[in-house]
Amino acid sequence: MSDKLEILKMIESGKISVDEGLQMIEALEQTERIDEDVREELYSDRMADNTNIESEIYGETIRTSEFKNFDVSLVTCKLNVERSNVDDVTIEILDNHTREYVDKPEWLHLNEEHNTISIKEKRTSNLTDIFDFFKSGSGLSKSVYINVKLPLEMVIDKGKFSNVSGSISLLGVKSVDLEARSVSGKVYAGDIKTQTLQLKSTSGSVTADNVKAAKLYLNSTSGKVKLNGNAHLVEAKSVSGTCELQIGAMLTKLKTSTVSGSLKMYLAEPEVFNLKFNTVSGGIDTNGFAIVDKSSSSKKSVQIDNRSKDHYIEASTVSGKIVIDKF
DSSP states (O other): OOHHHHHHHHHHTTSSOHHHHHHHHHHHHHHHHHHHHHHHHHHTTOOTTOHHHHHHHHSSOOTTSEEEEEEEEOSSOEEEEEEESOSSOEEEEEETTTOOBOOOOTTEEEEEETTEEEEEEOOOSSHHHHHHHHHHTHHHHTOEEEEEEEETTEEEEEEEEEESSSOEEEESOEEEEEEEEESSSOEEEESOEEEEEEEEESSSOEEEEEEEEEEEEEEESSSOEEEEEEEEEEEEEESSSOEEEEEOTTOOEEEEEOSSSOEEEEESOGGGSEEEEEESSSOEEOTTSSOOEEEETTEEEEEEOSSOSSOEEEEEESSSOEEEEEO
């Protein structure tokens, strides 16, 4: 299920206009190109053998842990993945509202092969079926809540979780490469330790809370992006949503952008970073950590390149406000 199809569905239902939909698709195409570049960078630079990075992120070695891969693709079901006091991976199928156990629906397929656990929601086979499925309103009434419990010592090697309208929640997970995407659902990651983390939603919010990663990539087209954690490299993007980022002392490079949303950065040591800020019609509030250049009509910018050799922040927006401060 593509993000573009969800945008077309929103146009058809009257939630957004045709012009708004075309703007979202254009922004989405640009984001997808950026995503591919970032994904190649992330996966070509796996650091599983780097003892220093391993110790910094996990606080211990993970080389003796049990590793599993996950491949999850859902349409409407809500998904929660969490560490728990279980001996093996446990998949619970629950009622979406009462959280009582229910039988596995025939359209939900569970499989484990070659150390990879897959969960697939297979309801539709073509575009007509997909539109009819959402028009009927049957999706929410027939969806379930999927709760995946992981043993405390288990590490997800490569985890790929995708959804269309359902939310995704990842709690307390240890991982090497972790990716979670939803079209209109919320994406939440809490208490995560991983080398790479990618979270994305087209119209839902994206939240990373108390996470520690080497590389972190957050994206929402129209939803809010929120980060509270620590990472060496952070990229956070939104088109019309706000990016609110609180990042600890591990940070070396941050790149963030919006079109109309605000960018709010709260850092442990903002004074050590080279800065490159630009806004066309919005404002810039540096809270005394830099001087804003207002010489070019309504455009405002900040350019500092003499503070560090390896600490950089780039922030750009068209009409949103840029804020940097110390927490």
